[in-house]
Structures are given as structure tokens and as C-alpha cells.
Amino acid sequence: MKIVFPVLSLETGGGARFIYHLANSLVDKGHDIEVVMPESGAQVWPLRAKLKRVKELTPSSIPSADFILPNFYLTVKPAWESGKGRVVRLSLGYEPLWVPDSETAKQTYMIGAPIMSISQWHRQILLQETGLESTVISGGVDTSVFHPYPKHSERTGRKNIYYILRDPASGYTWKGGTDFFNAITRLKNSVDFGLTISVPESIPFASLFPCEIKTAATDFELAQLYASADLFVYTSYFEAFGLPPLEAMACGTAVVTTDCGGVRDYVRSGENCLLVPPSDSDQLSKAIYNLLTRDAERQQIAARGHLLAQAWTWQRTANQVEAFLQSL
Template identity: 80%
Template sequence: MKIVFPVLSLEMGGGARFIYHLANALFDKGHDVEVVMPEKGLQVWPLRTKLRRVKELTPASIPSADFILPNFYLTVKPAWESRKGRVVRLSLGYEPLWVPESQIAKQTYLIGAPIMSISQWHRHLLLQETGLQSTVISGGVDTSTFRPYPKLSAQTGRKNIFYIMRDPTSGYTWKGGSEFLQAVTHLREKINFELTVSIPESAQFASPVPCRIKTSTTDQELAQLYAEADLFVYTSYFEAFGLPPLEAMACGTAVVTTDCGGNRDYVSNGENCLLVPPSDIDQLSSAIYHLLTQDTERHRLASSGHHFAQAWTWRRTADQVETFLLSLK
């Protein structure tokens, strides 16, 4: 099949990483895959597929294909009006929850195109907000890259927490960064630990506790940060899927995560992670403290999570997409 992904950019962030992993996995299965992106769009993630640079994303710039998979709401109109192939809406998150043009974003779901969602929670949300059914495809993890590495604490003697800080000024107001900082500030009075923070947007960041600030521009760099840590913490209020906790599990690192919706497809409290309510600083602090001080429990959750993550491959995701698209022919 010829499959086209119209995108605005492939910058930092889970949505861009989802697209590039999925596009590459479909290419590896033998499909003719092409990503179409404006000249000004930044590309961080490597593609094995064709990449077509266009002046801007318009109906005329979309190539003919069996299927066109727009994802972000601004890519839907040019794909739909191009009439160059069957449009299937790939929803990586319900945009009206956070974009200013909420009604315009909602209308992109009501055009009559089949919809792919990325978790059961996401599917229910789309049904609730639009009245439309969608087909779930799951996120994945590249276990050849996201794998265990030696822990930094084996050298330092101090447990290491890893956190990905998204910049609220860039629109990431639902990621729970302030709650995380409050939690680790409280914990600093009880226990000695090291903190590593990755800032994908390279934004200015002032930590209330000493920390090592890193930027990760490749999956390899990100995987090493996950794997070197003893604990990965995730604090989103809501996510359509949420790749980071699954990636941390694949790296053999224990996870504390909020119950943010989409991750319910792969998290199990007390089995492969500790799950806490969003915005609950007390429970978040308690969970982090528990795993920093209980080595046996932390190792058990890390081992269970690593084992669990092995089945969640991008090949599996590509298989799900392929099956759905073939059912539409």
C-alpha cells in the first residue's frame, strides 16, 4: 500500500515520535510510505521512509496514495480536500482539550473519515466528545534501543530519579511538572537522592533541588537516561497513550506514574508500576519515597515492567494499522 503521513513537523514530543516509529515500521513491512512536511518544519527524528518537503501543506502538495493519515488537526483539511486517497484520521490526542481553536479542531473529527485512536481511554473520550467510534491501535517501544543499562547509583551510592520536564510556556500545561517539583522538594527533607531532568524544548528551567539537566535529541540518548535511573516519574493529567512509562519499563527502570487515561492499557498498579491520581502531591511523594527506600519492591516492579514491555513493539502497532486499513478496502 502507498501510505502518506502529512505532518507539520517532526520535532520533540510524543506525537512526532509516534509518527516516525509507525511510519518506519510500516516501511519495514514493505509498504510505500511517504511523509510530507513543510520546508519550515523541523525534523529531529530519523526516517527510513521517503520525506517530501513542500512549501506549505496544501491539498495540491499531498501526493496520491491508497491511504492518507493526517494526525494533528491542522493536517486534516489539506488531506481531505486533496482527494488523493482514502483519508483515515490518526488521532494521537483529542486536540480540543488543549488547543485554542477547540471548535475548529473538533470539526476535523466530523468530516466522515474513519478514525484511529491509540488507547481504550482515548477511544471512549472520542466517543463521548464526538459521538463517533474509532479503532484502537496501540503505541509501542523499540526494545533494541530501550533496554537496560548499568544504573548510575551503582557508582554513586545514591538513587537516581529521572523526569521529563515539558515547558508550560510551550503549551504543555497538563504535564504536571509543578506537582513533581513540589513532591521532590518535600522528599529532599527525608531522603538523599539524585535527580536527572530532561527538557525536550531546551527551555529555561530552575529546579528547587539540585539536579542534572540533560537534553535528549535521539532515542539512544533518551533510552540511556531512562535506563541509568532507578526510578522514572510521570505526572501528566491526561494522555491519549503516553510513551514514556512504557519506554522506562523496557529499560528496566521502576515507574511511578499518574493515572492519566491512555496508559491504563499497559500499566497495572503494584504489578509493573505504582499508580497515583493526577495532581495528588502527597500520594506522588509517598510512592516515590516507597520505591527509593524499598529496594526489593523497586527491583520487582522494574523486572516485571521490563518483561511486560517486550510484547509492545512498533511492528505490533504497524500490524494493527495494516489490518485496519486493509479492512477499509
């Protein structure tokens, strides 16, 4: 099949990483995959698919294909108006929850195109808000890259937490960064631990809590950050899927995550993670404390998470997408 992904950019963020992993996995299955992106869009992640740069996304800039998969509301109109292939709406999140022009975003779901969602929670949100059914495809993890590495604590004896901080000023107001810092501040006098933070937006960041700032320019570098930590903490209020906890599990790292929706497809609280309510710093601090101070429980949770992640591959995601498109 010839499949086109019109995108605005392939910058940092779960949506861009979802696209590049899916596109690459569909290439590996023998499909003709082309990503169309404006000249102004940044490409952070490596593509094995063809990349076509255009001045801007317009109907005339979209190549002919069997299927065109717009994934963000601003890419739907040019894809639909091009008439150059069957449009299937790949929803990586229900945009009216966070974009300013929520009504315009909602209308991009009402054009009559089939919809792919990325978790059962996401499917229910789309059904509730639009009355439309969608077919669930799952996110995945590249276990050839995301796998256990030696943990720093094995050398230092000091447990380490890894956290990905998203910039509220860049629109990431639902990621729960303040909740995280409130939670660990409560712990600073009761347990000793190190903290490593990544800031994908590369903003200047000065923490009141001692920490090490690390950037991850590649999946390999990101995997090492997950794997070297004893605990990964995820604090989003809502996520259509939520890749980071699954990636941390694949790296053999215990996870504390908020019950942010999409993660419900793969998390089991008390088995492969500890699950806490969104925006509850008290419960979050208790969960972090428990896993920092109870080695056997933390190691058991990490082992179960690692085992689960082995089945959640991007090849599996590509198979789901392929089967759905073929059914159309």
C-alpha cells in the same frame, strides 16, 4: 500500500515520535510510505520513509496514495480536500482538550473519515465527545534501543530519579511539572537521591532543587537516561497513550505515573508501576518515597515492567494499522 503522512513537523514530543516509529515500521513491512512536511517544520527524528518538503500543506501538495493519515487537526483539511486517497484520521490525542480553537479541532473529526485512536481511554473520550467510534492501535517501544543499561546507583550507592520536564509556555500546561517539584521538595529531608531532568524544548531552566540537566538528541541517548535511573516519574493530567512510562519499563526502570488515561492499557499499579491520581503531590511523594526506600519492591516492579514491554513493539503497532487499513 502507498501511505502518506501529512505532518506539521517532526520535532520533540510523543506525537512526532509516534509518527516516525510507525512510518519506519510500515517501511520495514514493505509499504511505500511518504511523509509530507512544510519547509518550516523541523525534523528531529530519523526517517526511513520518504520525506517530501513543501512550502505549506495544501491539497495540491499532498501526493496520491491508497491512504492518507493526517494526525493533527490542522493537517486534516488539506488531506481531505486533496481527494488523492482514502483519508483515515490518525488521532494521537483529542485536540479540543488543549488547543485554543477547540470547535474547529472537533469538526475535523466529523468529516466522515474512519478514525484510529491509540488507547481504550482515548477511544472512550472520542466516543463521549463526538459520538464516533474508532479503532484502537497501540503505541510501542523499540526494545533494540530501549533496554537495560547499568544504573548509576550501582556505582555511587545513591538512588536517582529521571524526569522529563515539558515547558508550560510552549503549551504543555497539562504535564504536571509543578506537582513533581512539589512532591520531591517534600522528600528532600527524608531520603537522599539524585535527580536528572530533560527539557525537550531546550528552555533555560533553573531548579530550586539540585539536579543534573541532560538532553537526549537520539533514542539511544534517551534510553540511557531512562535506564541509568532507578525511578522514572510521569505526571501528566491526561495522555492519549503515554510513551515515556512504557519506554522506561523497557529500560528496566521502575515507574511512578499518574493515572492519566492512556497508560491504563499497559500499567498495573503495584505490579509494574505505582499509579497515583493526577495533580496529587501528596500521593506522588509517598509513591516516590516508597520506591526509593524499598529496594525489593522497586526491583520487582521494574522487572515486571521490563517483561511487559517486550510485547509492545512498533512492529505490533504497524501490524494493527496494516490490518485496519486492509479491512477498509
